[in-house]
Amino acid sequence: MNGAESLLRTALAAGIEVCFANPGTTEMALVAALDAVEGMRPVLGLFEGVCTGAADGYARMADKPALTLTHLGPGFANGIANLHNARRARSPVVNVIGDQATWHLAADAPLTSDIASLARPVSAWVREVRMPASIAADTAAAVAAARHVPGRVATLIVPSDCLWSPAEGAAQALPLESPSSVPTEMIRRAATTLQKCGSKCVLFLGGQAMRLHGLAAASRIAASTGCRLMCETFPSRIERGAGRPAVEKLPYFPEQALELLSKYEAIVLAGALAPVAFFGYPNLPSSLIPNGCSSETLATPEQDSVTALAALADEIGAPANDAGTTQLSRPPRPAGQLDSATVGAALAALLPENCIVMDEAATTGLPFFAASAGAPPHTYLALTGGAIGQGLPCATGAAVASPERRVIAFQADGSGMYTLQALWTQAREGLNVTTLVCNNRRYRILQVELARAGMTEPGRKARSLTSLANPEIEWAKMAAGLGVPAVRVDTAEALCTELERALAVPGPNLIEMLI
Numbered sequence: 001m002n003g004a005e006s007l008l009r010t011a012l013a014a015g016i017e018v019c020f021a022n023p024g025t026t027e028m029a030l031v032a033a034l035d036a037v038e039g040m041r042p043v044l045g046l047f048e049g050v051c052t053g054a055a056d057g058y059a060r061m062a063d064k065p066a067l068t069l070t071h072l073g074p075g076f077a078n079g080i081a082n083l084h085n086a087r088r089a090r091s092p093v094v095n096v097i098g099d100q101a102t103w104h105l106a107a108d109a110p111l112t113s114d115i116a117s118l119a120r121p122v123s124a125w126v127r128e129v130r131m132p133a134s135i136a137a138d139t140a141a142a143v144a145a146a147r148h149v150p151g152r153v154a155t156l157i158v159p160s161d162c163l164w165s166p167a168e169g170a171a172q173a174l175p176l177e178s179p180s181s182v183p184t185e186m187i188r189r190a191a192t193t194l195q196k197c198g199s200k201c202v203l204f205l206g207g208q209a210m211r212l213h214g215l216a217a218a219s220r221i222a223a224s225t226g227c228r229l230m231c232e233t234f235p236s237r238i239e240r241g242a243g244r245p246a247v248e249k250l251p252y253f254p255e256q257a258l259e260l261l262s263k264y265e266a267i268v269l270a271g272a273l274a275p276v277a278f279f280g281y282p283n284l285p286s287s288l289i290p291n292g293c294s295s296e297t298l299a300t301p302e303q304d305s306v307t308a309l310a311a312l313a314d315e316i317g318a319p320a321n322d323a324g325t326t327q328l329s330r331p332p333r334p335a336g337q338l339d340s341a342t343v344g345a346a347l348a349a350l351l352p353e354n355c356i357v358m359d360e361a362a363t364t365g366l367p368f369f370a371a372s373a374g375a376p377p378h379t380y381l382a383l384t385g386g387a388i389g390q391g392l393p394c395a396t397g398a399a400v401a402s403p404e405r406r407v408i409a410f411q412a413d414g415s416g417m418y419t420l421q422a423l424w425t426q427a428r429e430g431l432n433v434t435t436l437v438c439n440n441r442r443y444r445i446l447q448v449e450l451a452r453a454g455m456t457e458p459g460r461k462a463r464s465l466t467s468l469a470n471p472e473i474e475w476a477k478m479a480a481g482l483g484v485p486a487v488r489v490d491t492a493e494a495l496c497t498e499l500e501r502a503l504a505v506p507g508p509n510l511i512e513m514l515i
C-alpha cells in the first residue's frame with residue numbers, strides 16, 4: 001500500500017465516505033488510489049470553492065466530515081472563502097492538500113508556495129506530512145481534530161512523494177470525545193435568570209441547541225417561563241416548521257436588533273456566542289446586547305447545550321410535554337409580480353415536507369423565514385460567515401449527504417455567480433436540488449448600504465459597482481449549459497406552477513425568477 005491508499009483507508013476507517021475534489025499533478029497518487037478504496041466517493045467540483053462549500057453543507061447534514069482534495073497553495077486558496085463559512089458554521093471538514101515532493105520544494109517550482117500560511121486562518125488544525133510512514137497517523141489525527149466538538153476545519157498538507165511511496169498501512173480512528181458538560185452552577189444561574197425575568201428574557205440558541213432535542217427542551221423552558229426563543233441571524237442549521245417550536249432570527253441590521261433586544265432584561269445564551277453587529281457603523285456599538293439587558297451563558301458552542309437545556313427545563317420544573325409547537329399553516333399561493341414577499345410566500349406555500357432549504361437569497365430572502373414558520377417540517381441552513389458564494393456549493397453537499405431529501409437552494413444572483421459551477425456537479429451526480437435564483441440584476445444589499453451611509457443619489461461609478469444589469473445575466477441559459485434543466489419566470493403564478501413541477505421530478509433543476 002502506498003501513502004495515498006493509507007490516507008484514504010484511514011479516512012474511511014474513521015467514517016469518511018466522500019471526497020469533494022479538484023486535483024492536480026501532486027495528487028495523482030490519491031486520484032489513482034480512489035479506485036482501490038471501495039466506499040470512498042469522489043465528487044468533482046470545477047472550482048475549489050465548490051468543493052469546500054459542499055464539504056460544509058455535507059457536514060451540516062451528515063454531522064461528520066468529508067474530505068476536500070485541492071491542489072497546492074493556489075488550488076486551496078480558491079476554496080478559502082467557503083472554509084471561512086465552514087469555520088463559522090463549526091462544521092467538521094478535513095482538507096487534504098497535495099504539495100510538491102519533499103525534495104522538490106527547494107527548487108521553488110512555479111506552483112510552490114507557503115500552503116500552511118494559507119491554511120492557518122481557516123483551520124483550527126494544520127499539519128504537514130513529513131514521511132510516508134506517518135501518513136496514516138497524521139490522517140487519523142486530522143479526522144479527530146475535525147471532529148473535535150462541535151466541529152472544526154482540519155488541514156493536512158501532503159507532499160506528493162509521501163503519497164506515491166510505500167506506507168505502513170491504515171490507522172484506526174481515534175476515539176471521539178464527547179462535548180464538555182455544563183457545570184450545574186451555570187444551569188442554576190440561568191434557571192434563576194429565566195424565572196426572574198420570564199417574558200422579559202430571550203433564550204438565544206445556536207449550534208446543536210437548534211436541533212430537535214435542543215429545541216424541545218428550549219420549548220419547554222419557553223412554555224414554562226414565557227421567554228422568547230431566538231437564534232443567530234445566520235444559523236448553521238435549524239430544524240423548523242409545523243410541530244416544532246417557533247424560533248425567530250435576530251434581525252441583521254444592528255439598529256433593529258438593538259431595538260428588539262432593548263425590550264428585554266436578560267439574554268441567556270445556549271450554544272451561541274453573544275451576538276455582535278456584522279459590521280461597525282458610525283455611532284453604533286459592536287455588541288447587539290443593549291445596555292440594561294444582562295447576558296448570561298448557559299452553554300458555549302463547545303459545551304453540551306442540549307443536555308444543559310434539558311437540565312435547565314427540569315430545574316425550573318417545566319412539564320415534560322409542554323412543548324408549544326407550531327401549527328401547520330402556509331400562506332396562500334401568491335399572485336402578481338415577483339418581489340421578496342411573493343417569492344417568500346410561493347416557496348412557503350409549496351415547501352415540501354422534510355426538505356432542506358439553503359438560504360443565500362440575501363435581500364430577496366428576508367420575508368421567507370417568517371412566511372415558512374408554519375410550513376411542513378424542514379431544515380434551514382444559512383450563510384454563516386458572510387463570504388458569499390456559499391449557497392450553491394452548500395446545497396450540493398447537503399444533497400450528497402441527504403439523497404432522500406429535496407434540497408432547495410434559495411439563491412441571490414450576485415452571490416450565486418461566485419460558485420455557479422456547483423450546478424454542473426449537481427447535474428453530474430444527479431442530485432435532488434431545486435435552485436431558485438433571485439435575479440434582481442443588482443447587488444441590492446450594497447445599494448441599501450450606500451443609502452444607509454447617506455448616499456441616496458450614488459454617482460455613475462458607484463452605481464456601476466452595484467448593478468449587474470449590463471450585460472444581463474441569463475441564469476436559465478447558464479444552468480442549461482451546465483446540464484441543469486431550467487426555466488425563467490416573471491410572475492408569482494408562473495413561479496408556483498414551475499416550482500410545483502420542479503419539485504416533482506428527481507435530479508437538479510433551476511428556476512430563474514426575474515425580480
Ligand SMILES: Cc1ncc(C[n+]2csc(CCOP(=O)(O)OP(=O)(O)O)c2C)c(N)n1
Pocket residue numbers: 081361362363364386387388389412413414415416440442443444445446
Ligand atoms: C466573498 C465576498 N465577496 C464580497 C462580499 C461583499 N458583498 C456582500 S453582499 C454582496 C452582493 C450581494 O448581491 P446579491 O447576492 O445579488 O444579493 P442582493 O443584495 O441583490 O439581494 C457583496 C458583493 C462578500 N460578502 N463576500
